[in-house]
Amino acid sequence: xxxxxxxxxxxxxxxxxxxxxxxxxxxxxxxxxxxxxxxxxxxxxxxxxxxxxxxxxxxxxxxxxxxxxxxxxxxxxxxxxxxxxxxxxxxxxxxxxxxxxxxxxxxxxxxxxxxxxxxxxxxxxxxxxxxxxxxxxxxxxxxxxxxxxxxxxxxxxxxxxxxxxxxxxxxxxxxxxxxxxxxxxxxxxxxxxxxxxxxxxxxxxxxxxxxxxxxxxxxxxxxxxxxxxxxxxxxxxxxxxxxxxxxxxxxxxxxxxxxxxxxxxxxxxxxxxxxxxxxxxxxxxxxxxxx
Amino acid sequence: xxxxxxxxxxxxxxxxxxxxxxxxxxxxxxxxxxxxxxxxxxxxxxxxxxxxxxxxxxxxxxxxxxxxxxxxxxxxxxxxxxxxxxxxxxxxxxxxxxxxxxxxxxxxxxxxxxxxxxxxxxxxxxxxxxxxxxxxxxxxxxxxxxxxxxxxxxxxxxxxxxxxxxxxxxxxxxxxxxxxxxxxxxxxxxxxxxxxxxxxxxxxxxxxxxxxxxxxxxxxxxxxxxxxxxxxxxxxxxxxxxxxxxxxxxxxxxxxxxxxxxxxxxxxxxxxxxxxxxxxxxxxxxxxxxxxxxxxxxxxxxxxxxxxxxxxxxxxxxxxxxxxxxxxxxxxxxxxxxxxxxxxxxxxxxxxxxxxxxxxxxxxxxxxxxxxxxxxxxxxxxxxxxxxxxxxxxxxxxxxxxxxxxxxxxxxxxxxxxxxxxxxxxx
Numbered sequence: 001x002x003x004x005x006x007x008x009x010x011x012x013x014x015x016x017x018x019x020x021x022x023x024x025x026x027x028x029x030x031x032x033x034x035x036x037x038x039x040x041x042x043x044x045x046x047x048x049x050x051x052x053x054x055x056x057x058x059x060x061x062x063x064x065x066x067x068x069x070x071x072x073x074x075x076x077x078x079x080x081x082x083x084x085x086x087x088x089x090x091x092x093x094x095x096x097x098x099x100x101x102x103x104x105x106x107x108x109x110x111x112x113x114x115x116x117x118x119x120x121x122x123x124x125x126x127x128x129x130x131x132x133x134x135x136x137x138x139x140x141x142x143x144x145x146x147x148x149x150x151x152x153x154x155x156x157x158x159x160x161x162x163x164x165x166x167x168x169x170x171x172x173x174x175x176x177x178x179x180x181x182x183x184x185x186x187x188x189x190x191x192x193x194x195x196x197x198x199x200x201x202x203x204x205x206x207x208x209x210x211x212x213x214x215x216x217x218x219x220x221x222x223x224x225x226x227x228x229x230x231x232x233x234x235x236x237x238x239x240x241x242x243x244x245x246x247x248x249x250x251x252x253x254x255x256x257x258x259x260x261x262x263x264x265x266x267x268x269x270x271x272x273x274x275x276x277x278x279x280x281x282x283x284x285x286x287x288x289x290x291x
Numbered sequence: 292x293x294x295x296x297x298x299x300x301x302x303x304x305x306x307x308x309x310x311x312x313x314x315x316x317x318x319x320x321x322x323x324x325x326x327x328x329x330x331x332x333x334x335x336x337x338x339x340x341x342x343x344x345x346x347x348x349x350x351x352x353x354x355x356x357x358x359x360x361x362x363x364x365x366x367x368x369x370x371x372x373x374x375x376x377x378x379x380x381x382x383x384x385x386x387x388x389x390x391x392x393x394x395x396x397x398x399x400x401x402x403x404x405x406x407x408x409x410x411x412x413x414x415x416x417x418x419x420x421x422x423x424x425x426x427x428x429x430x431x432x433x434x435x436x437x438x439x440x441x442x443x444x445x446x447x448x449x450x451x452x453x454x455x456x457x458x459x460x461x462x463x464x465x466x467x468x469x470x471x472x473x474x475x476x477x478x479x480x481x482x483x484x485x486x487x488x489x490x491x492x493x494x495x496x497x498x499x500x501x502x503x504x505x506x507x508x509x510x511x512x513x514x515x516x517x518x519x520x521x522x523x524x525x526x527x528x529x530x531x532x533x534x535x536x537x538x539x540x541x542x543x544x545x546x547x548x549x550x551x552x553x554x555x556x557x558x559x560x561x562x563x564x565x566x567x568x569x570x571x572x573x574x575x576x577x578x579x580x581x582x583x584x585x586x587x588x589x590x591x592x593x594x595x596x597x598x599x600x601x602x603x604x605x606x607x608x609x610x611x612x613x614x615x616x617x618x619x620x621x622x623x624x625x626x627x628x629x630x631x632x633x634x635x636x637x638x639x640x641x642x643x644x645x646x647x648x649x650x651x652x653x654x655x656x657x658x659x660x661x662x663x664x665x666x667x668x669x670x671x672x673x674x675x676x677x678x679x680x681x682x683x684x685x686x687x688x689x690x691x692x693x694x695x696x697x698x699x700x701x702x703x704x705x706x707x708x709x710x711x712x713x714x715x716x717x718x
Contacts, residue, residue, distance in 0.1 A: 086628035089661055093623070096657040098650045098700055100620055158604075165603040167548035172420060174604060188551075189604040227363075234359040255358040262362050 131277040132163070132171040139179040140214040145207040148182060153206050154196040155181035157287055159189065164280045182210070196287060205286045213279070216272035223269040230262045370396050377412065390416035403432035403442060410447050417547045419454035426451030426467070445471065445483025449492065456499060457543045459552035465499035468492055493518055497529065498536035502559045506566060509533070530572035533563055550598055551606060557595040558645055564588050565643045569669075589686070592646040596693050599647035608645045616641045616651055623658065631658070639669055642687070649694035653704060656687035660707065685713040692716050 074082070148156075156178050163174035177189050198206075234255060241251035348364075356362045373396035381389035393412045397405050410425035429447065432438040448471040455464035472492050474482045493516060501509040510529055513519040519528050537560045544553040565588045566572070568581075599605065607613070615637050622634035638655045641648065660681075669683055688704045693716050695701060708715050 083627075090623075090628040093658050093661045096700075096703070097620075097623070097654050100617060100650065162603040167550060169420075169547055169549040170551060170603060173549075173551040177604075186610075187607065189606050191604065230359045231363070252357075258359045259356050259362055262359050263356070266362075 131273075132168065132175045133276050133279040134273075135172075136160075136175045136179045136182075136279065137213045137217040137276045139183065140210050141217055143182055143210065143214075145210040145214070148207065148210065149184070150198070150203060151193055152182055152184050153203055154193050154198060155187070155191045157198070157206065157283055158191050158193075158195050160280055160283050161287070198287065202286055206283075209279075209282055209286070213276065216275045219265075219268045219272040223265045226262060226265040230258050234258055366399060370399050373399075381412070386412075386415050390418060394418075394421070401428065403429050403438045406432075407442055407447060410450055414450040414454065417543065419457045419543070419547065419549075422450050422454035423458065426454070441481040444481065445475065445488045445492075448474075448482075449488070449495075452492075452495060453543075456495070457540055457547075457549065457552060459544075459549075459555040461499050461502045461555075465496060465503060468496045468499065472496060490518065494532060495536065498533055498540075501533050501563070502537070506530075506533075506563075506570070506572065526572040530563070530567055534560070537563060550602055554595060554598045554602070554606060554647065557591060557598060558647070561588065561591040561595060561646045562644045564591060592690065593693075595646045596690065599694065608641075608648050612641055612644050616648075620654070635659070642690075646690070647694060649691050649698060652687045652691040652694070653698070653700050656684045656691065656704070656707070659687070660684045681711050685711050689713070689716055 159174050159178040159181055163171045163178065166174065174189070177187055180187055181191065237246070237251050237254045237258070240246045241248055246254070351361055352365055352368050356365055373392050377389045377392035377396065380392060390412045393405075393409050397409045406425040406428040410422050410429075413419070413421035413425065426443075426447065429438070429443050433440050433443055448467060452464050452467040452471065455461075455467060471482075472489065475485045475489050475492060493513075497509050497513055500512060506526075506529075510519075510526060513529050514525065519525045522528075537556060540556045541553065541560060544550075544556055564584075568584055568588065608616070619634040619637035619641070623631055626634075635655075635658060638651060638658070641651050642655060645651070685708060688708050691698065692701060692704050692708075696717065698704075705715050
């Protein structure tokens with residue numbers, strides 16, 4: 001009996017080995033000799049690996065990650081419930097969101113791009129020259145005053161009116177934006193189109209102002225061309241006097257005329273620079289702005 | 292360091308040009324003397340003849356001009372005096388006074404040669420718009436074959452590029468610097484010596500590339516150039532370089548009250564430092580370091596918010612970020628709840644790149660309040676801890692209220708903050 005008790009596990013072992021060998025033999029005979037049975041070892045007893053957090057997250061989202069088997073297949077009812085819950089949650093979130101609305105900024109990204117003046121034979125950006133609005137004045141020559149749409153006028157005015165509230169450098173930045181607004185380009189600042197409620201008369205006054213600025217800019221540009229022309233003309237007069245074509249007195253009188261012409265052009269240019277500096281003040285006289 | 296050398300070069304160049312200008316103007320004065328007194332009197336070399344010529348010159352300057360030439364001479368004399376004044380003030384260390392005198396002179400006659408010297412004066416005085424004008428003026432003159440190409444040398448081009456960056460025109464700044472790098476590669480000593488300038492140019496090129504694109508493309512650039520030490524800390528080295536240069540841009544813009552560009556610089560720095568907390572470019576990820584870094588990042592966000600609140604007109608977010616936001620919101624508005632994960636990551640990215648966009652802060656808070664997804668992209672790789680979602684929700688709502696204290700959702704935001712036992716800003 002005692003012997004039998006010792007033999008019992010051995011019998012089980014022998015029996016187990018026999019069954020295992022029989023299975024292996026069966027697979028071998030069936031042509032599956034390449035299968036590695038050692039992989040089954042990890043599934044023995046309680047050694048089955050626990051699901052990781054990733055897998056849990058994946059299950060919550062009803063997804064499969066890395067082909068890891070999902071143990072519990074949800075029923076139709078569970079799927080319906082989960083979908084209903086998700087929709088409820090989504091609706092709850094959507095209800096609370098601020099909807100992106102183009103009207104709040106009044107500026108879209110679909111407008112055309114325009115270039116503000118960055119070069120040319122004058123200093124468009126020195127604070128003690130024509131001031132921050134030089135670049136704006138320069139851009140008026142690209143814009144036909146009569147063709148500026150109402151919305152562009154409103155935006156330009158709104159920006160120019162705010163320009164003097166910031167630092168000197170902010171003024172430059174906003175004057176550039178005003179130029180872009182006037183030409184209907186993409187803005188980088190928010191402007192409320194309804195901030196300015198302009199009448200037809202005010203719009204006309206603004207168009208006149210644009211025309212005036214354009215003239216100011218031309219006066220500044222003109223002086224440089226005038227200098228070159230007068231210089232050449234004066235040389236010609238000198239040459240004529242030297243060649244005896246005209247008398248000394250005549251030459252002197254001609255040179256005096258040219259001098260007056262040059263001084264006039266220079267005076268006009270200086271006045272134009274002063275005018276450009278007064279741009280925000282002029283805007284204020286046309287529009288009463290609601291800040 | 293390269294920077295010191297460059298400053299010396301600039302100083303030297305400026306001095307040489309000052310001398311040239313002075314000489315030109317003295318020659319013109321001499322020309323006047325010859326023209327008015329005749330060559331024989333000059334050859335006579337008598338003291339009285341020269342004195343009389345200069346007396347007549349000074350008399351002409353003091354009286355109303357009778358000929359166009361006298362107008363030009365008077366103008367030249369004025370320019371000459373302003374030039375001398377600028378040079379003297381610069382020697383005395385009065386940078387602003389020197390810039391003002393030179394600026395007045397350049398406005399009398401914006402010649403490209405003067406623009407070149409004015410470029411250095413303006414850069415020293417922090418007048419970056421004028422530097423940009425000078426750069427453009429010289430380039431226009433070179434393109435029109437009016438001056439020699441050497442007028443645009445490495446110091447001028449570098450100052451032009453950095454000034455564009457300070458003004459927030461990152462793309463144009465980068466193209467100017469890339470052009471400079473190409474010129475340095477051609478080993479044209481008229482432009483500048485490659486050995487002396489290349490690292491300096493590249494450094495700023497990387498910074499601008501990061502701002503215009505992203506960190507990984509910048510790292511590829513730096514590794515290709517072999518400029519980042521391959522000591523296993525490449526990302527940290529590049530990160531430190533970028534953080535230093537963007538901080539430098541912040542300082543330059545802040546010093547001049549350039550608030551619109553300053554907002555862009557703060558935003559770029561915020562993006563870099565917050566990205567680092569997720570990707571780990573340089574930071575130590577210990578628990579104590581993490582909370583310290585959170586303080587740094589929120590500090591930068593607060594700087595940006597303060598600048599934004601002080602602007603007379605509020606800026607719009609950059610177009611590419613606006614598109615990213617719109618894409619994310621489209622997904623949230625139309626797709627099922629389970630597919631929002633990427634959209635939320637995009638919203639987080641938008642708050643990182645534009646920390647002053649109130650609407651996004653509020654919407655992100657609203658979504659995170661309801662959707663308890665794992666936040667993998669906010670401040671670090673795996674955000675863990677009790678009520679961490681609530682912490683982020685509260686932070687986002689506080690930012691929203693700071694930006695829009697009277698916004699359409701201000702009441703709702705305050706209600707949520709109270710429910711989370713959080714202090715409401717301004718109360």
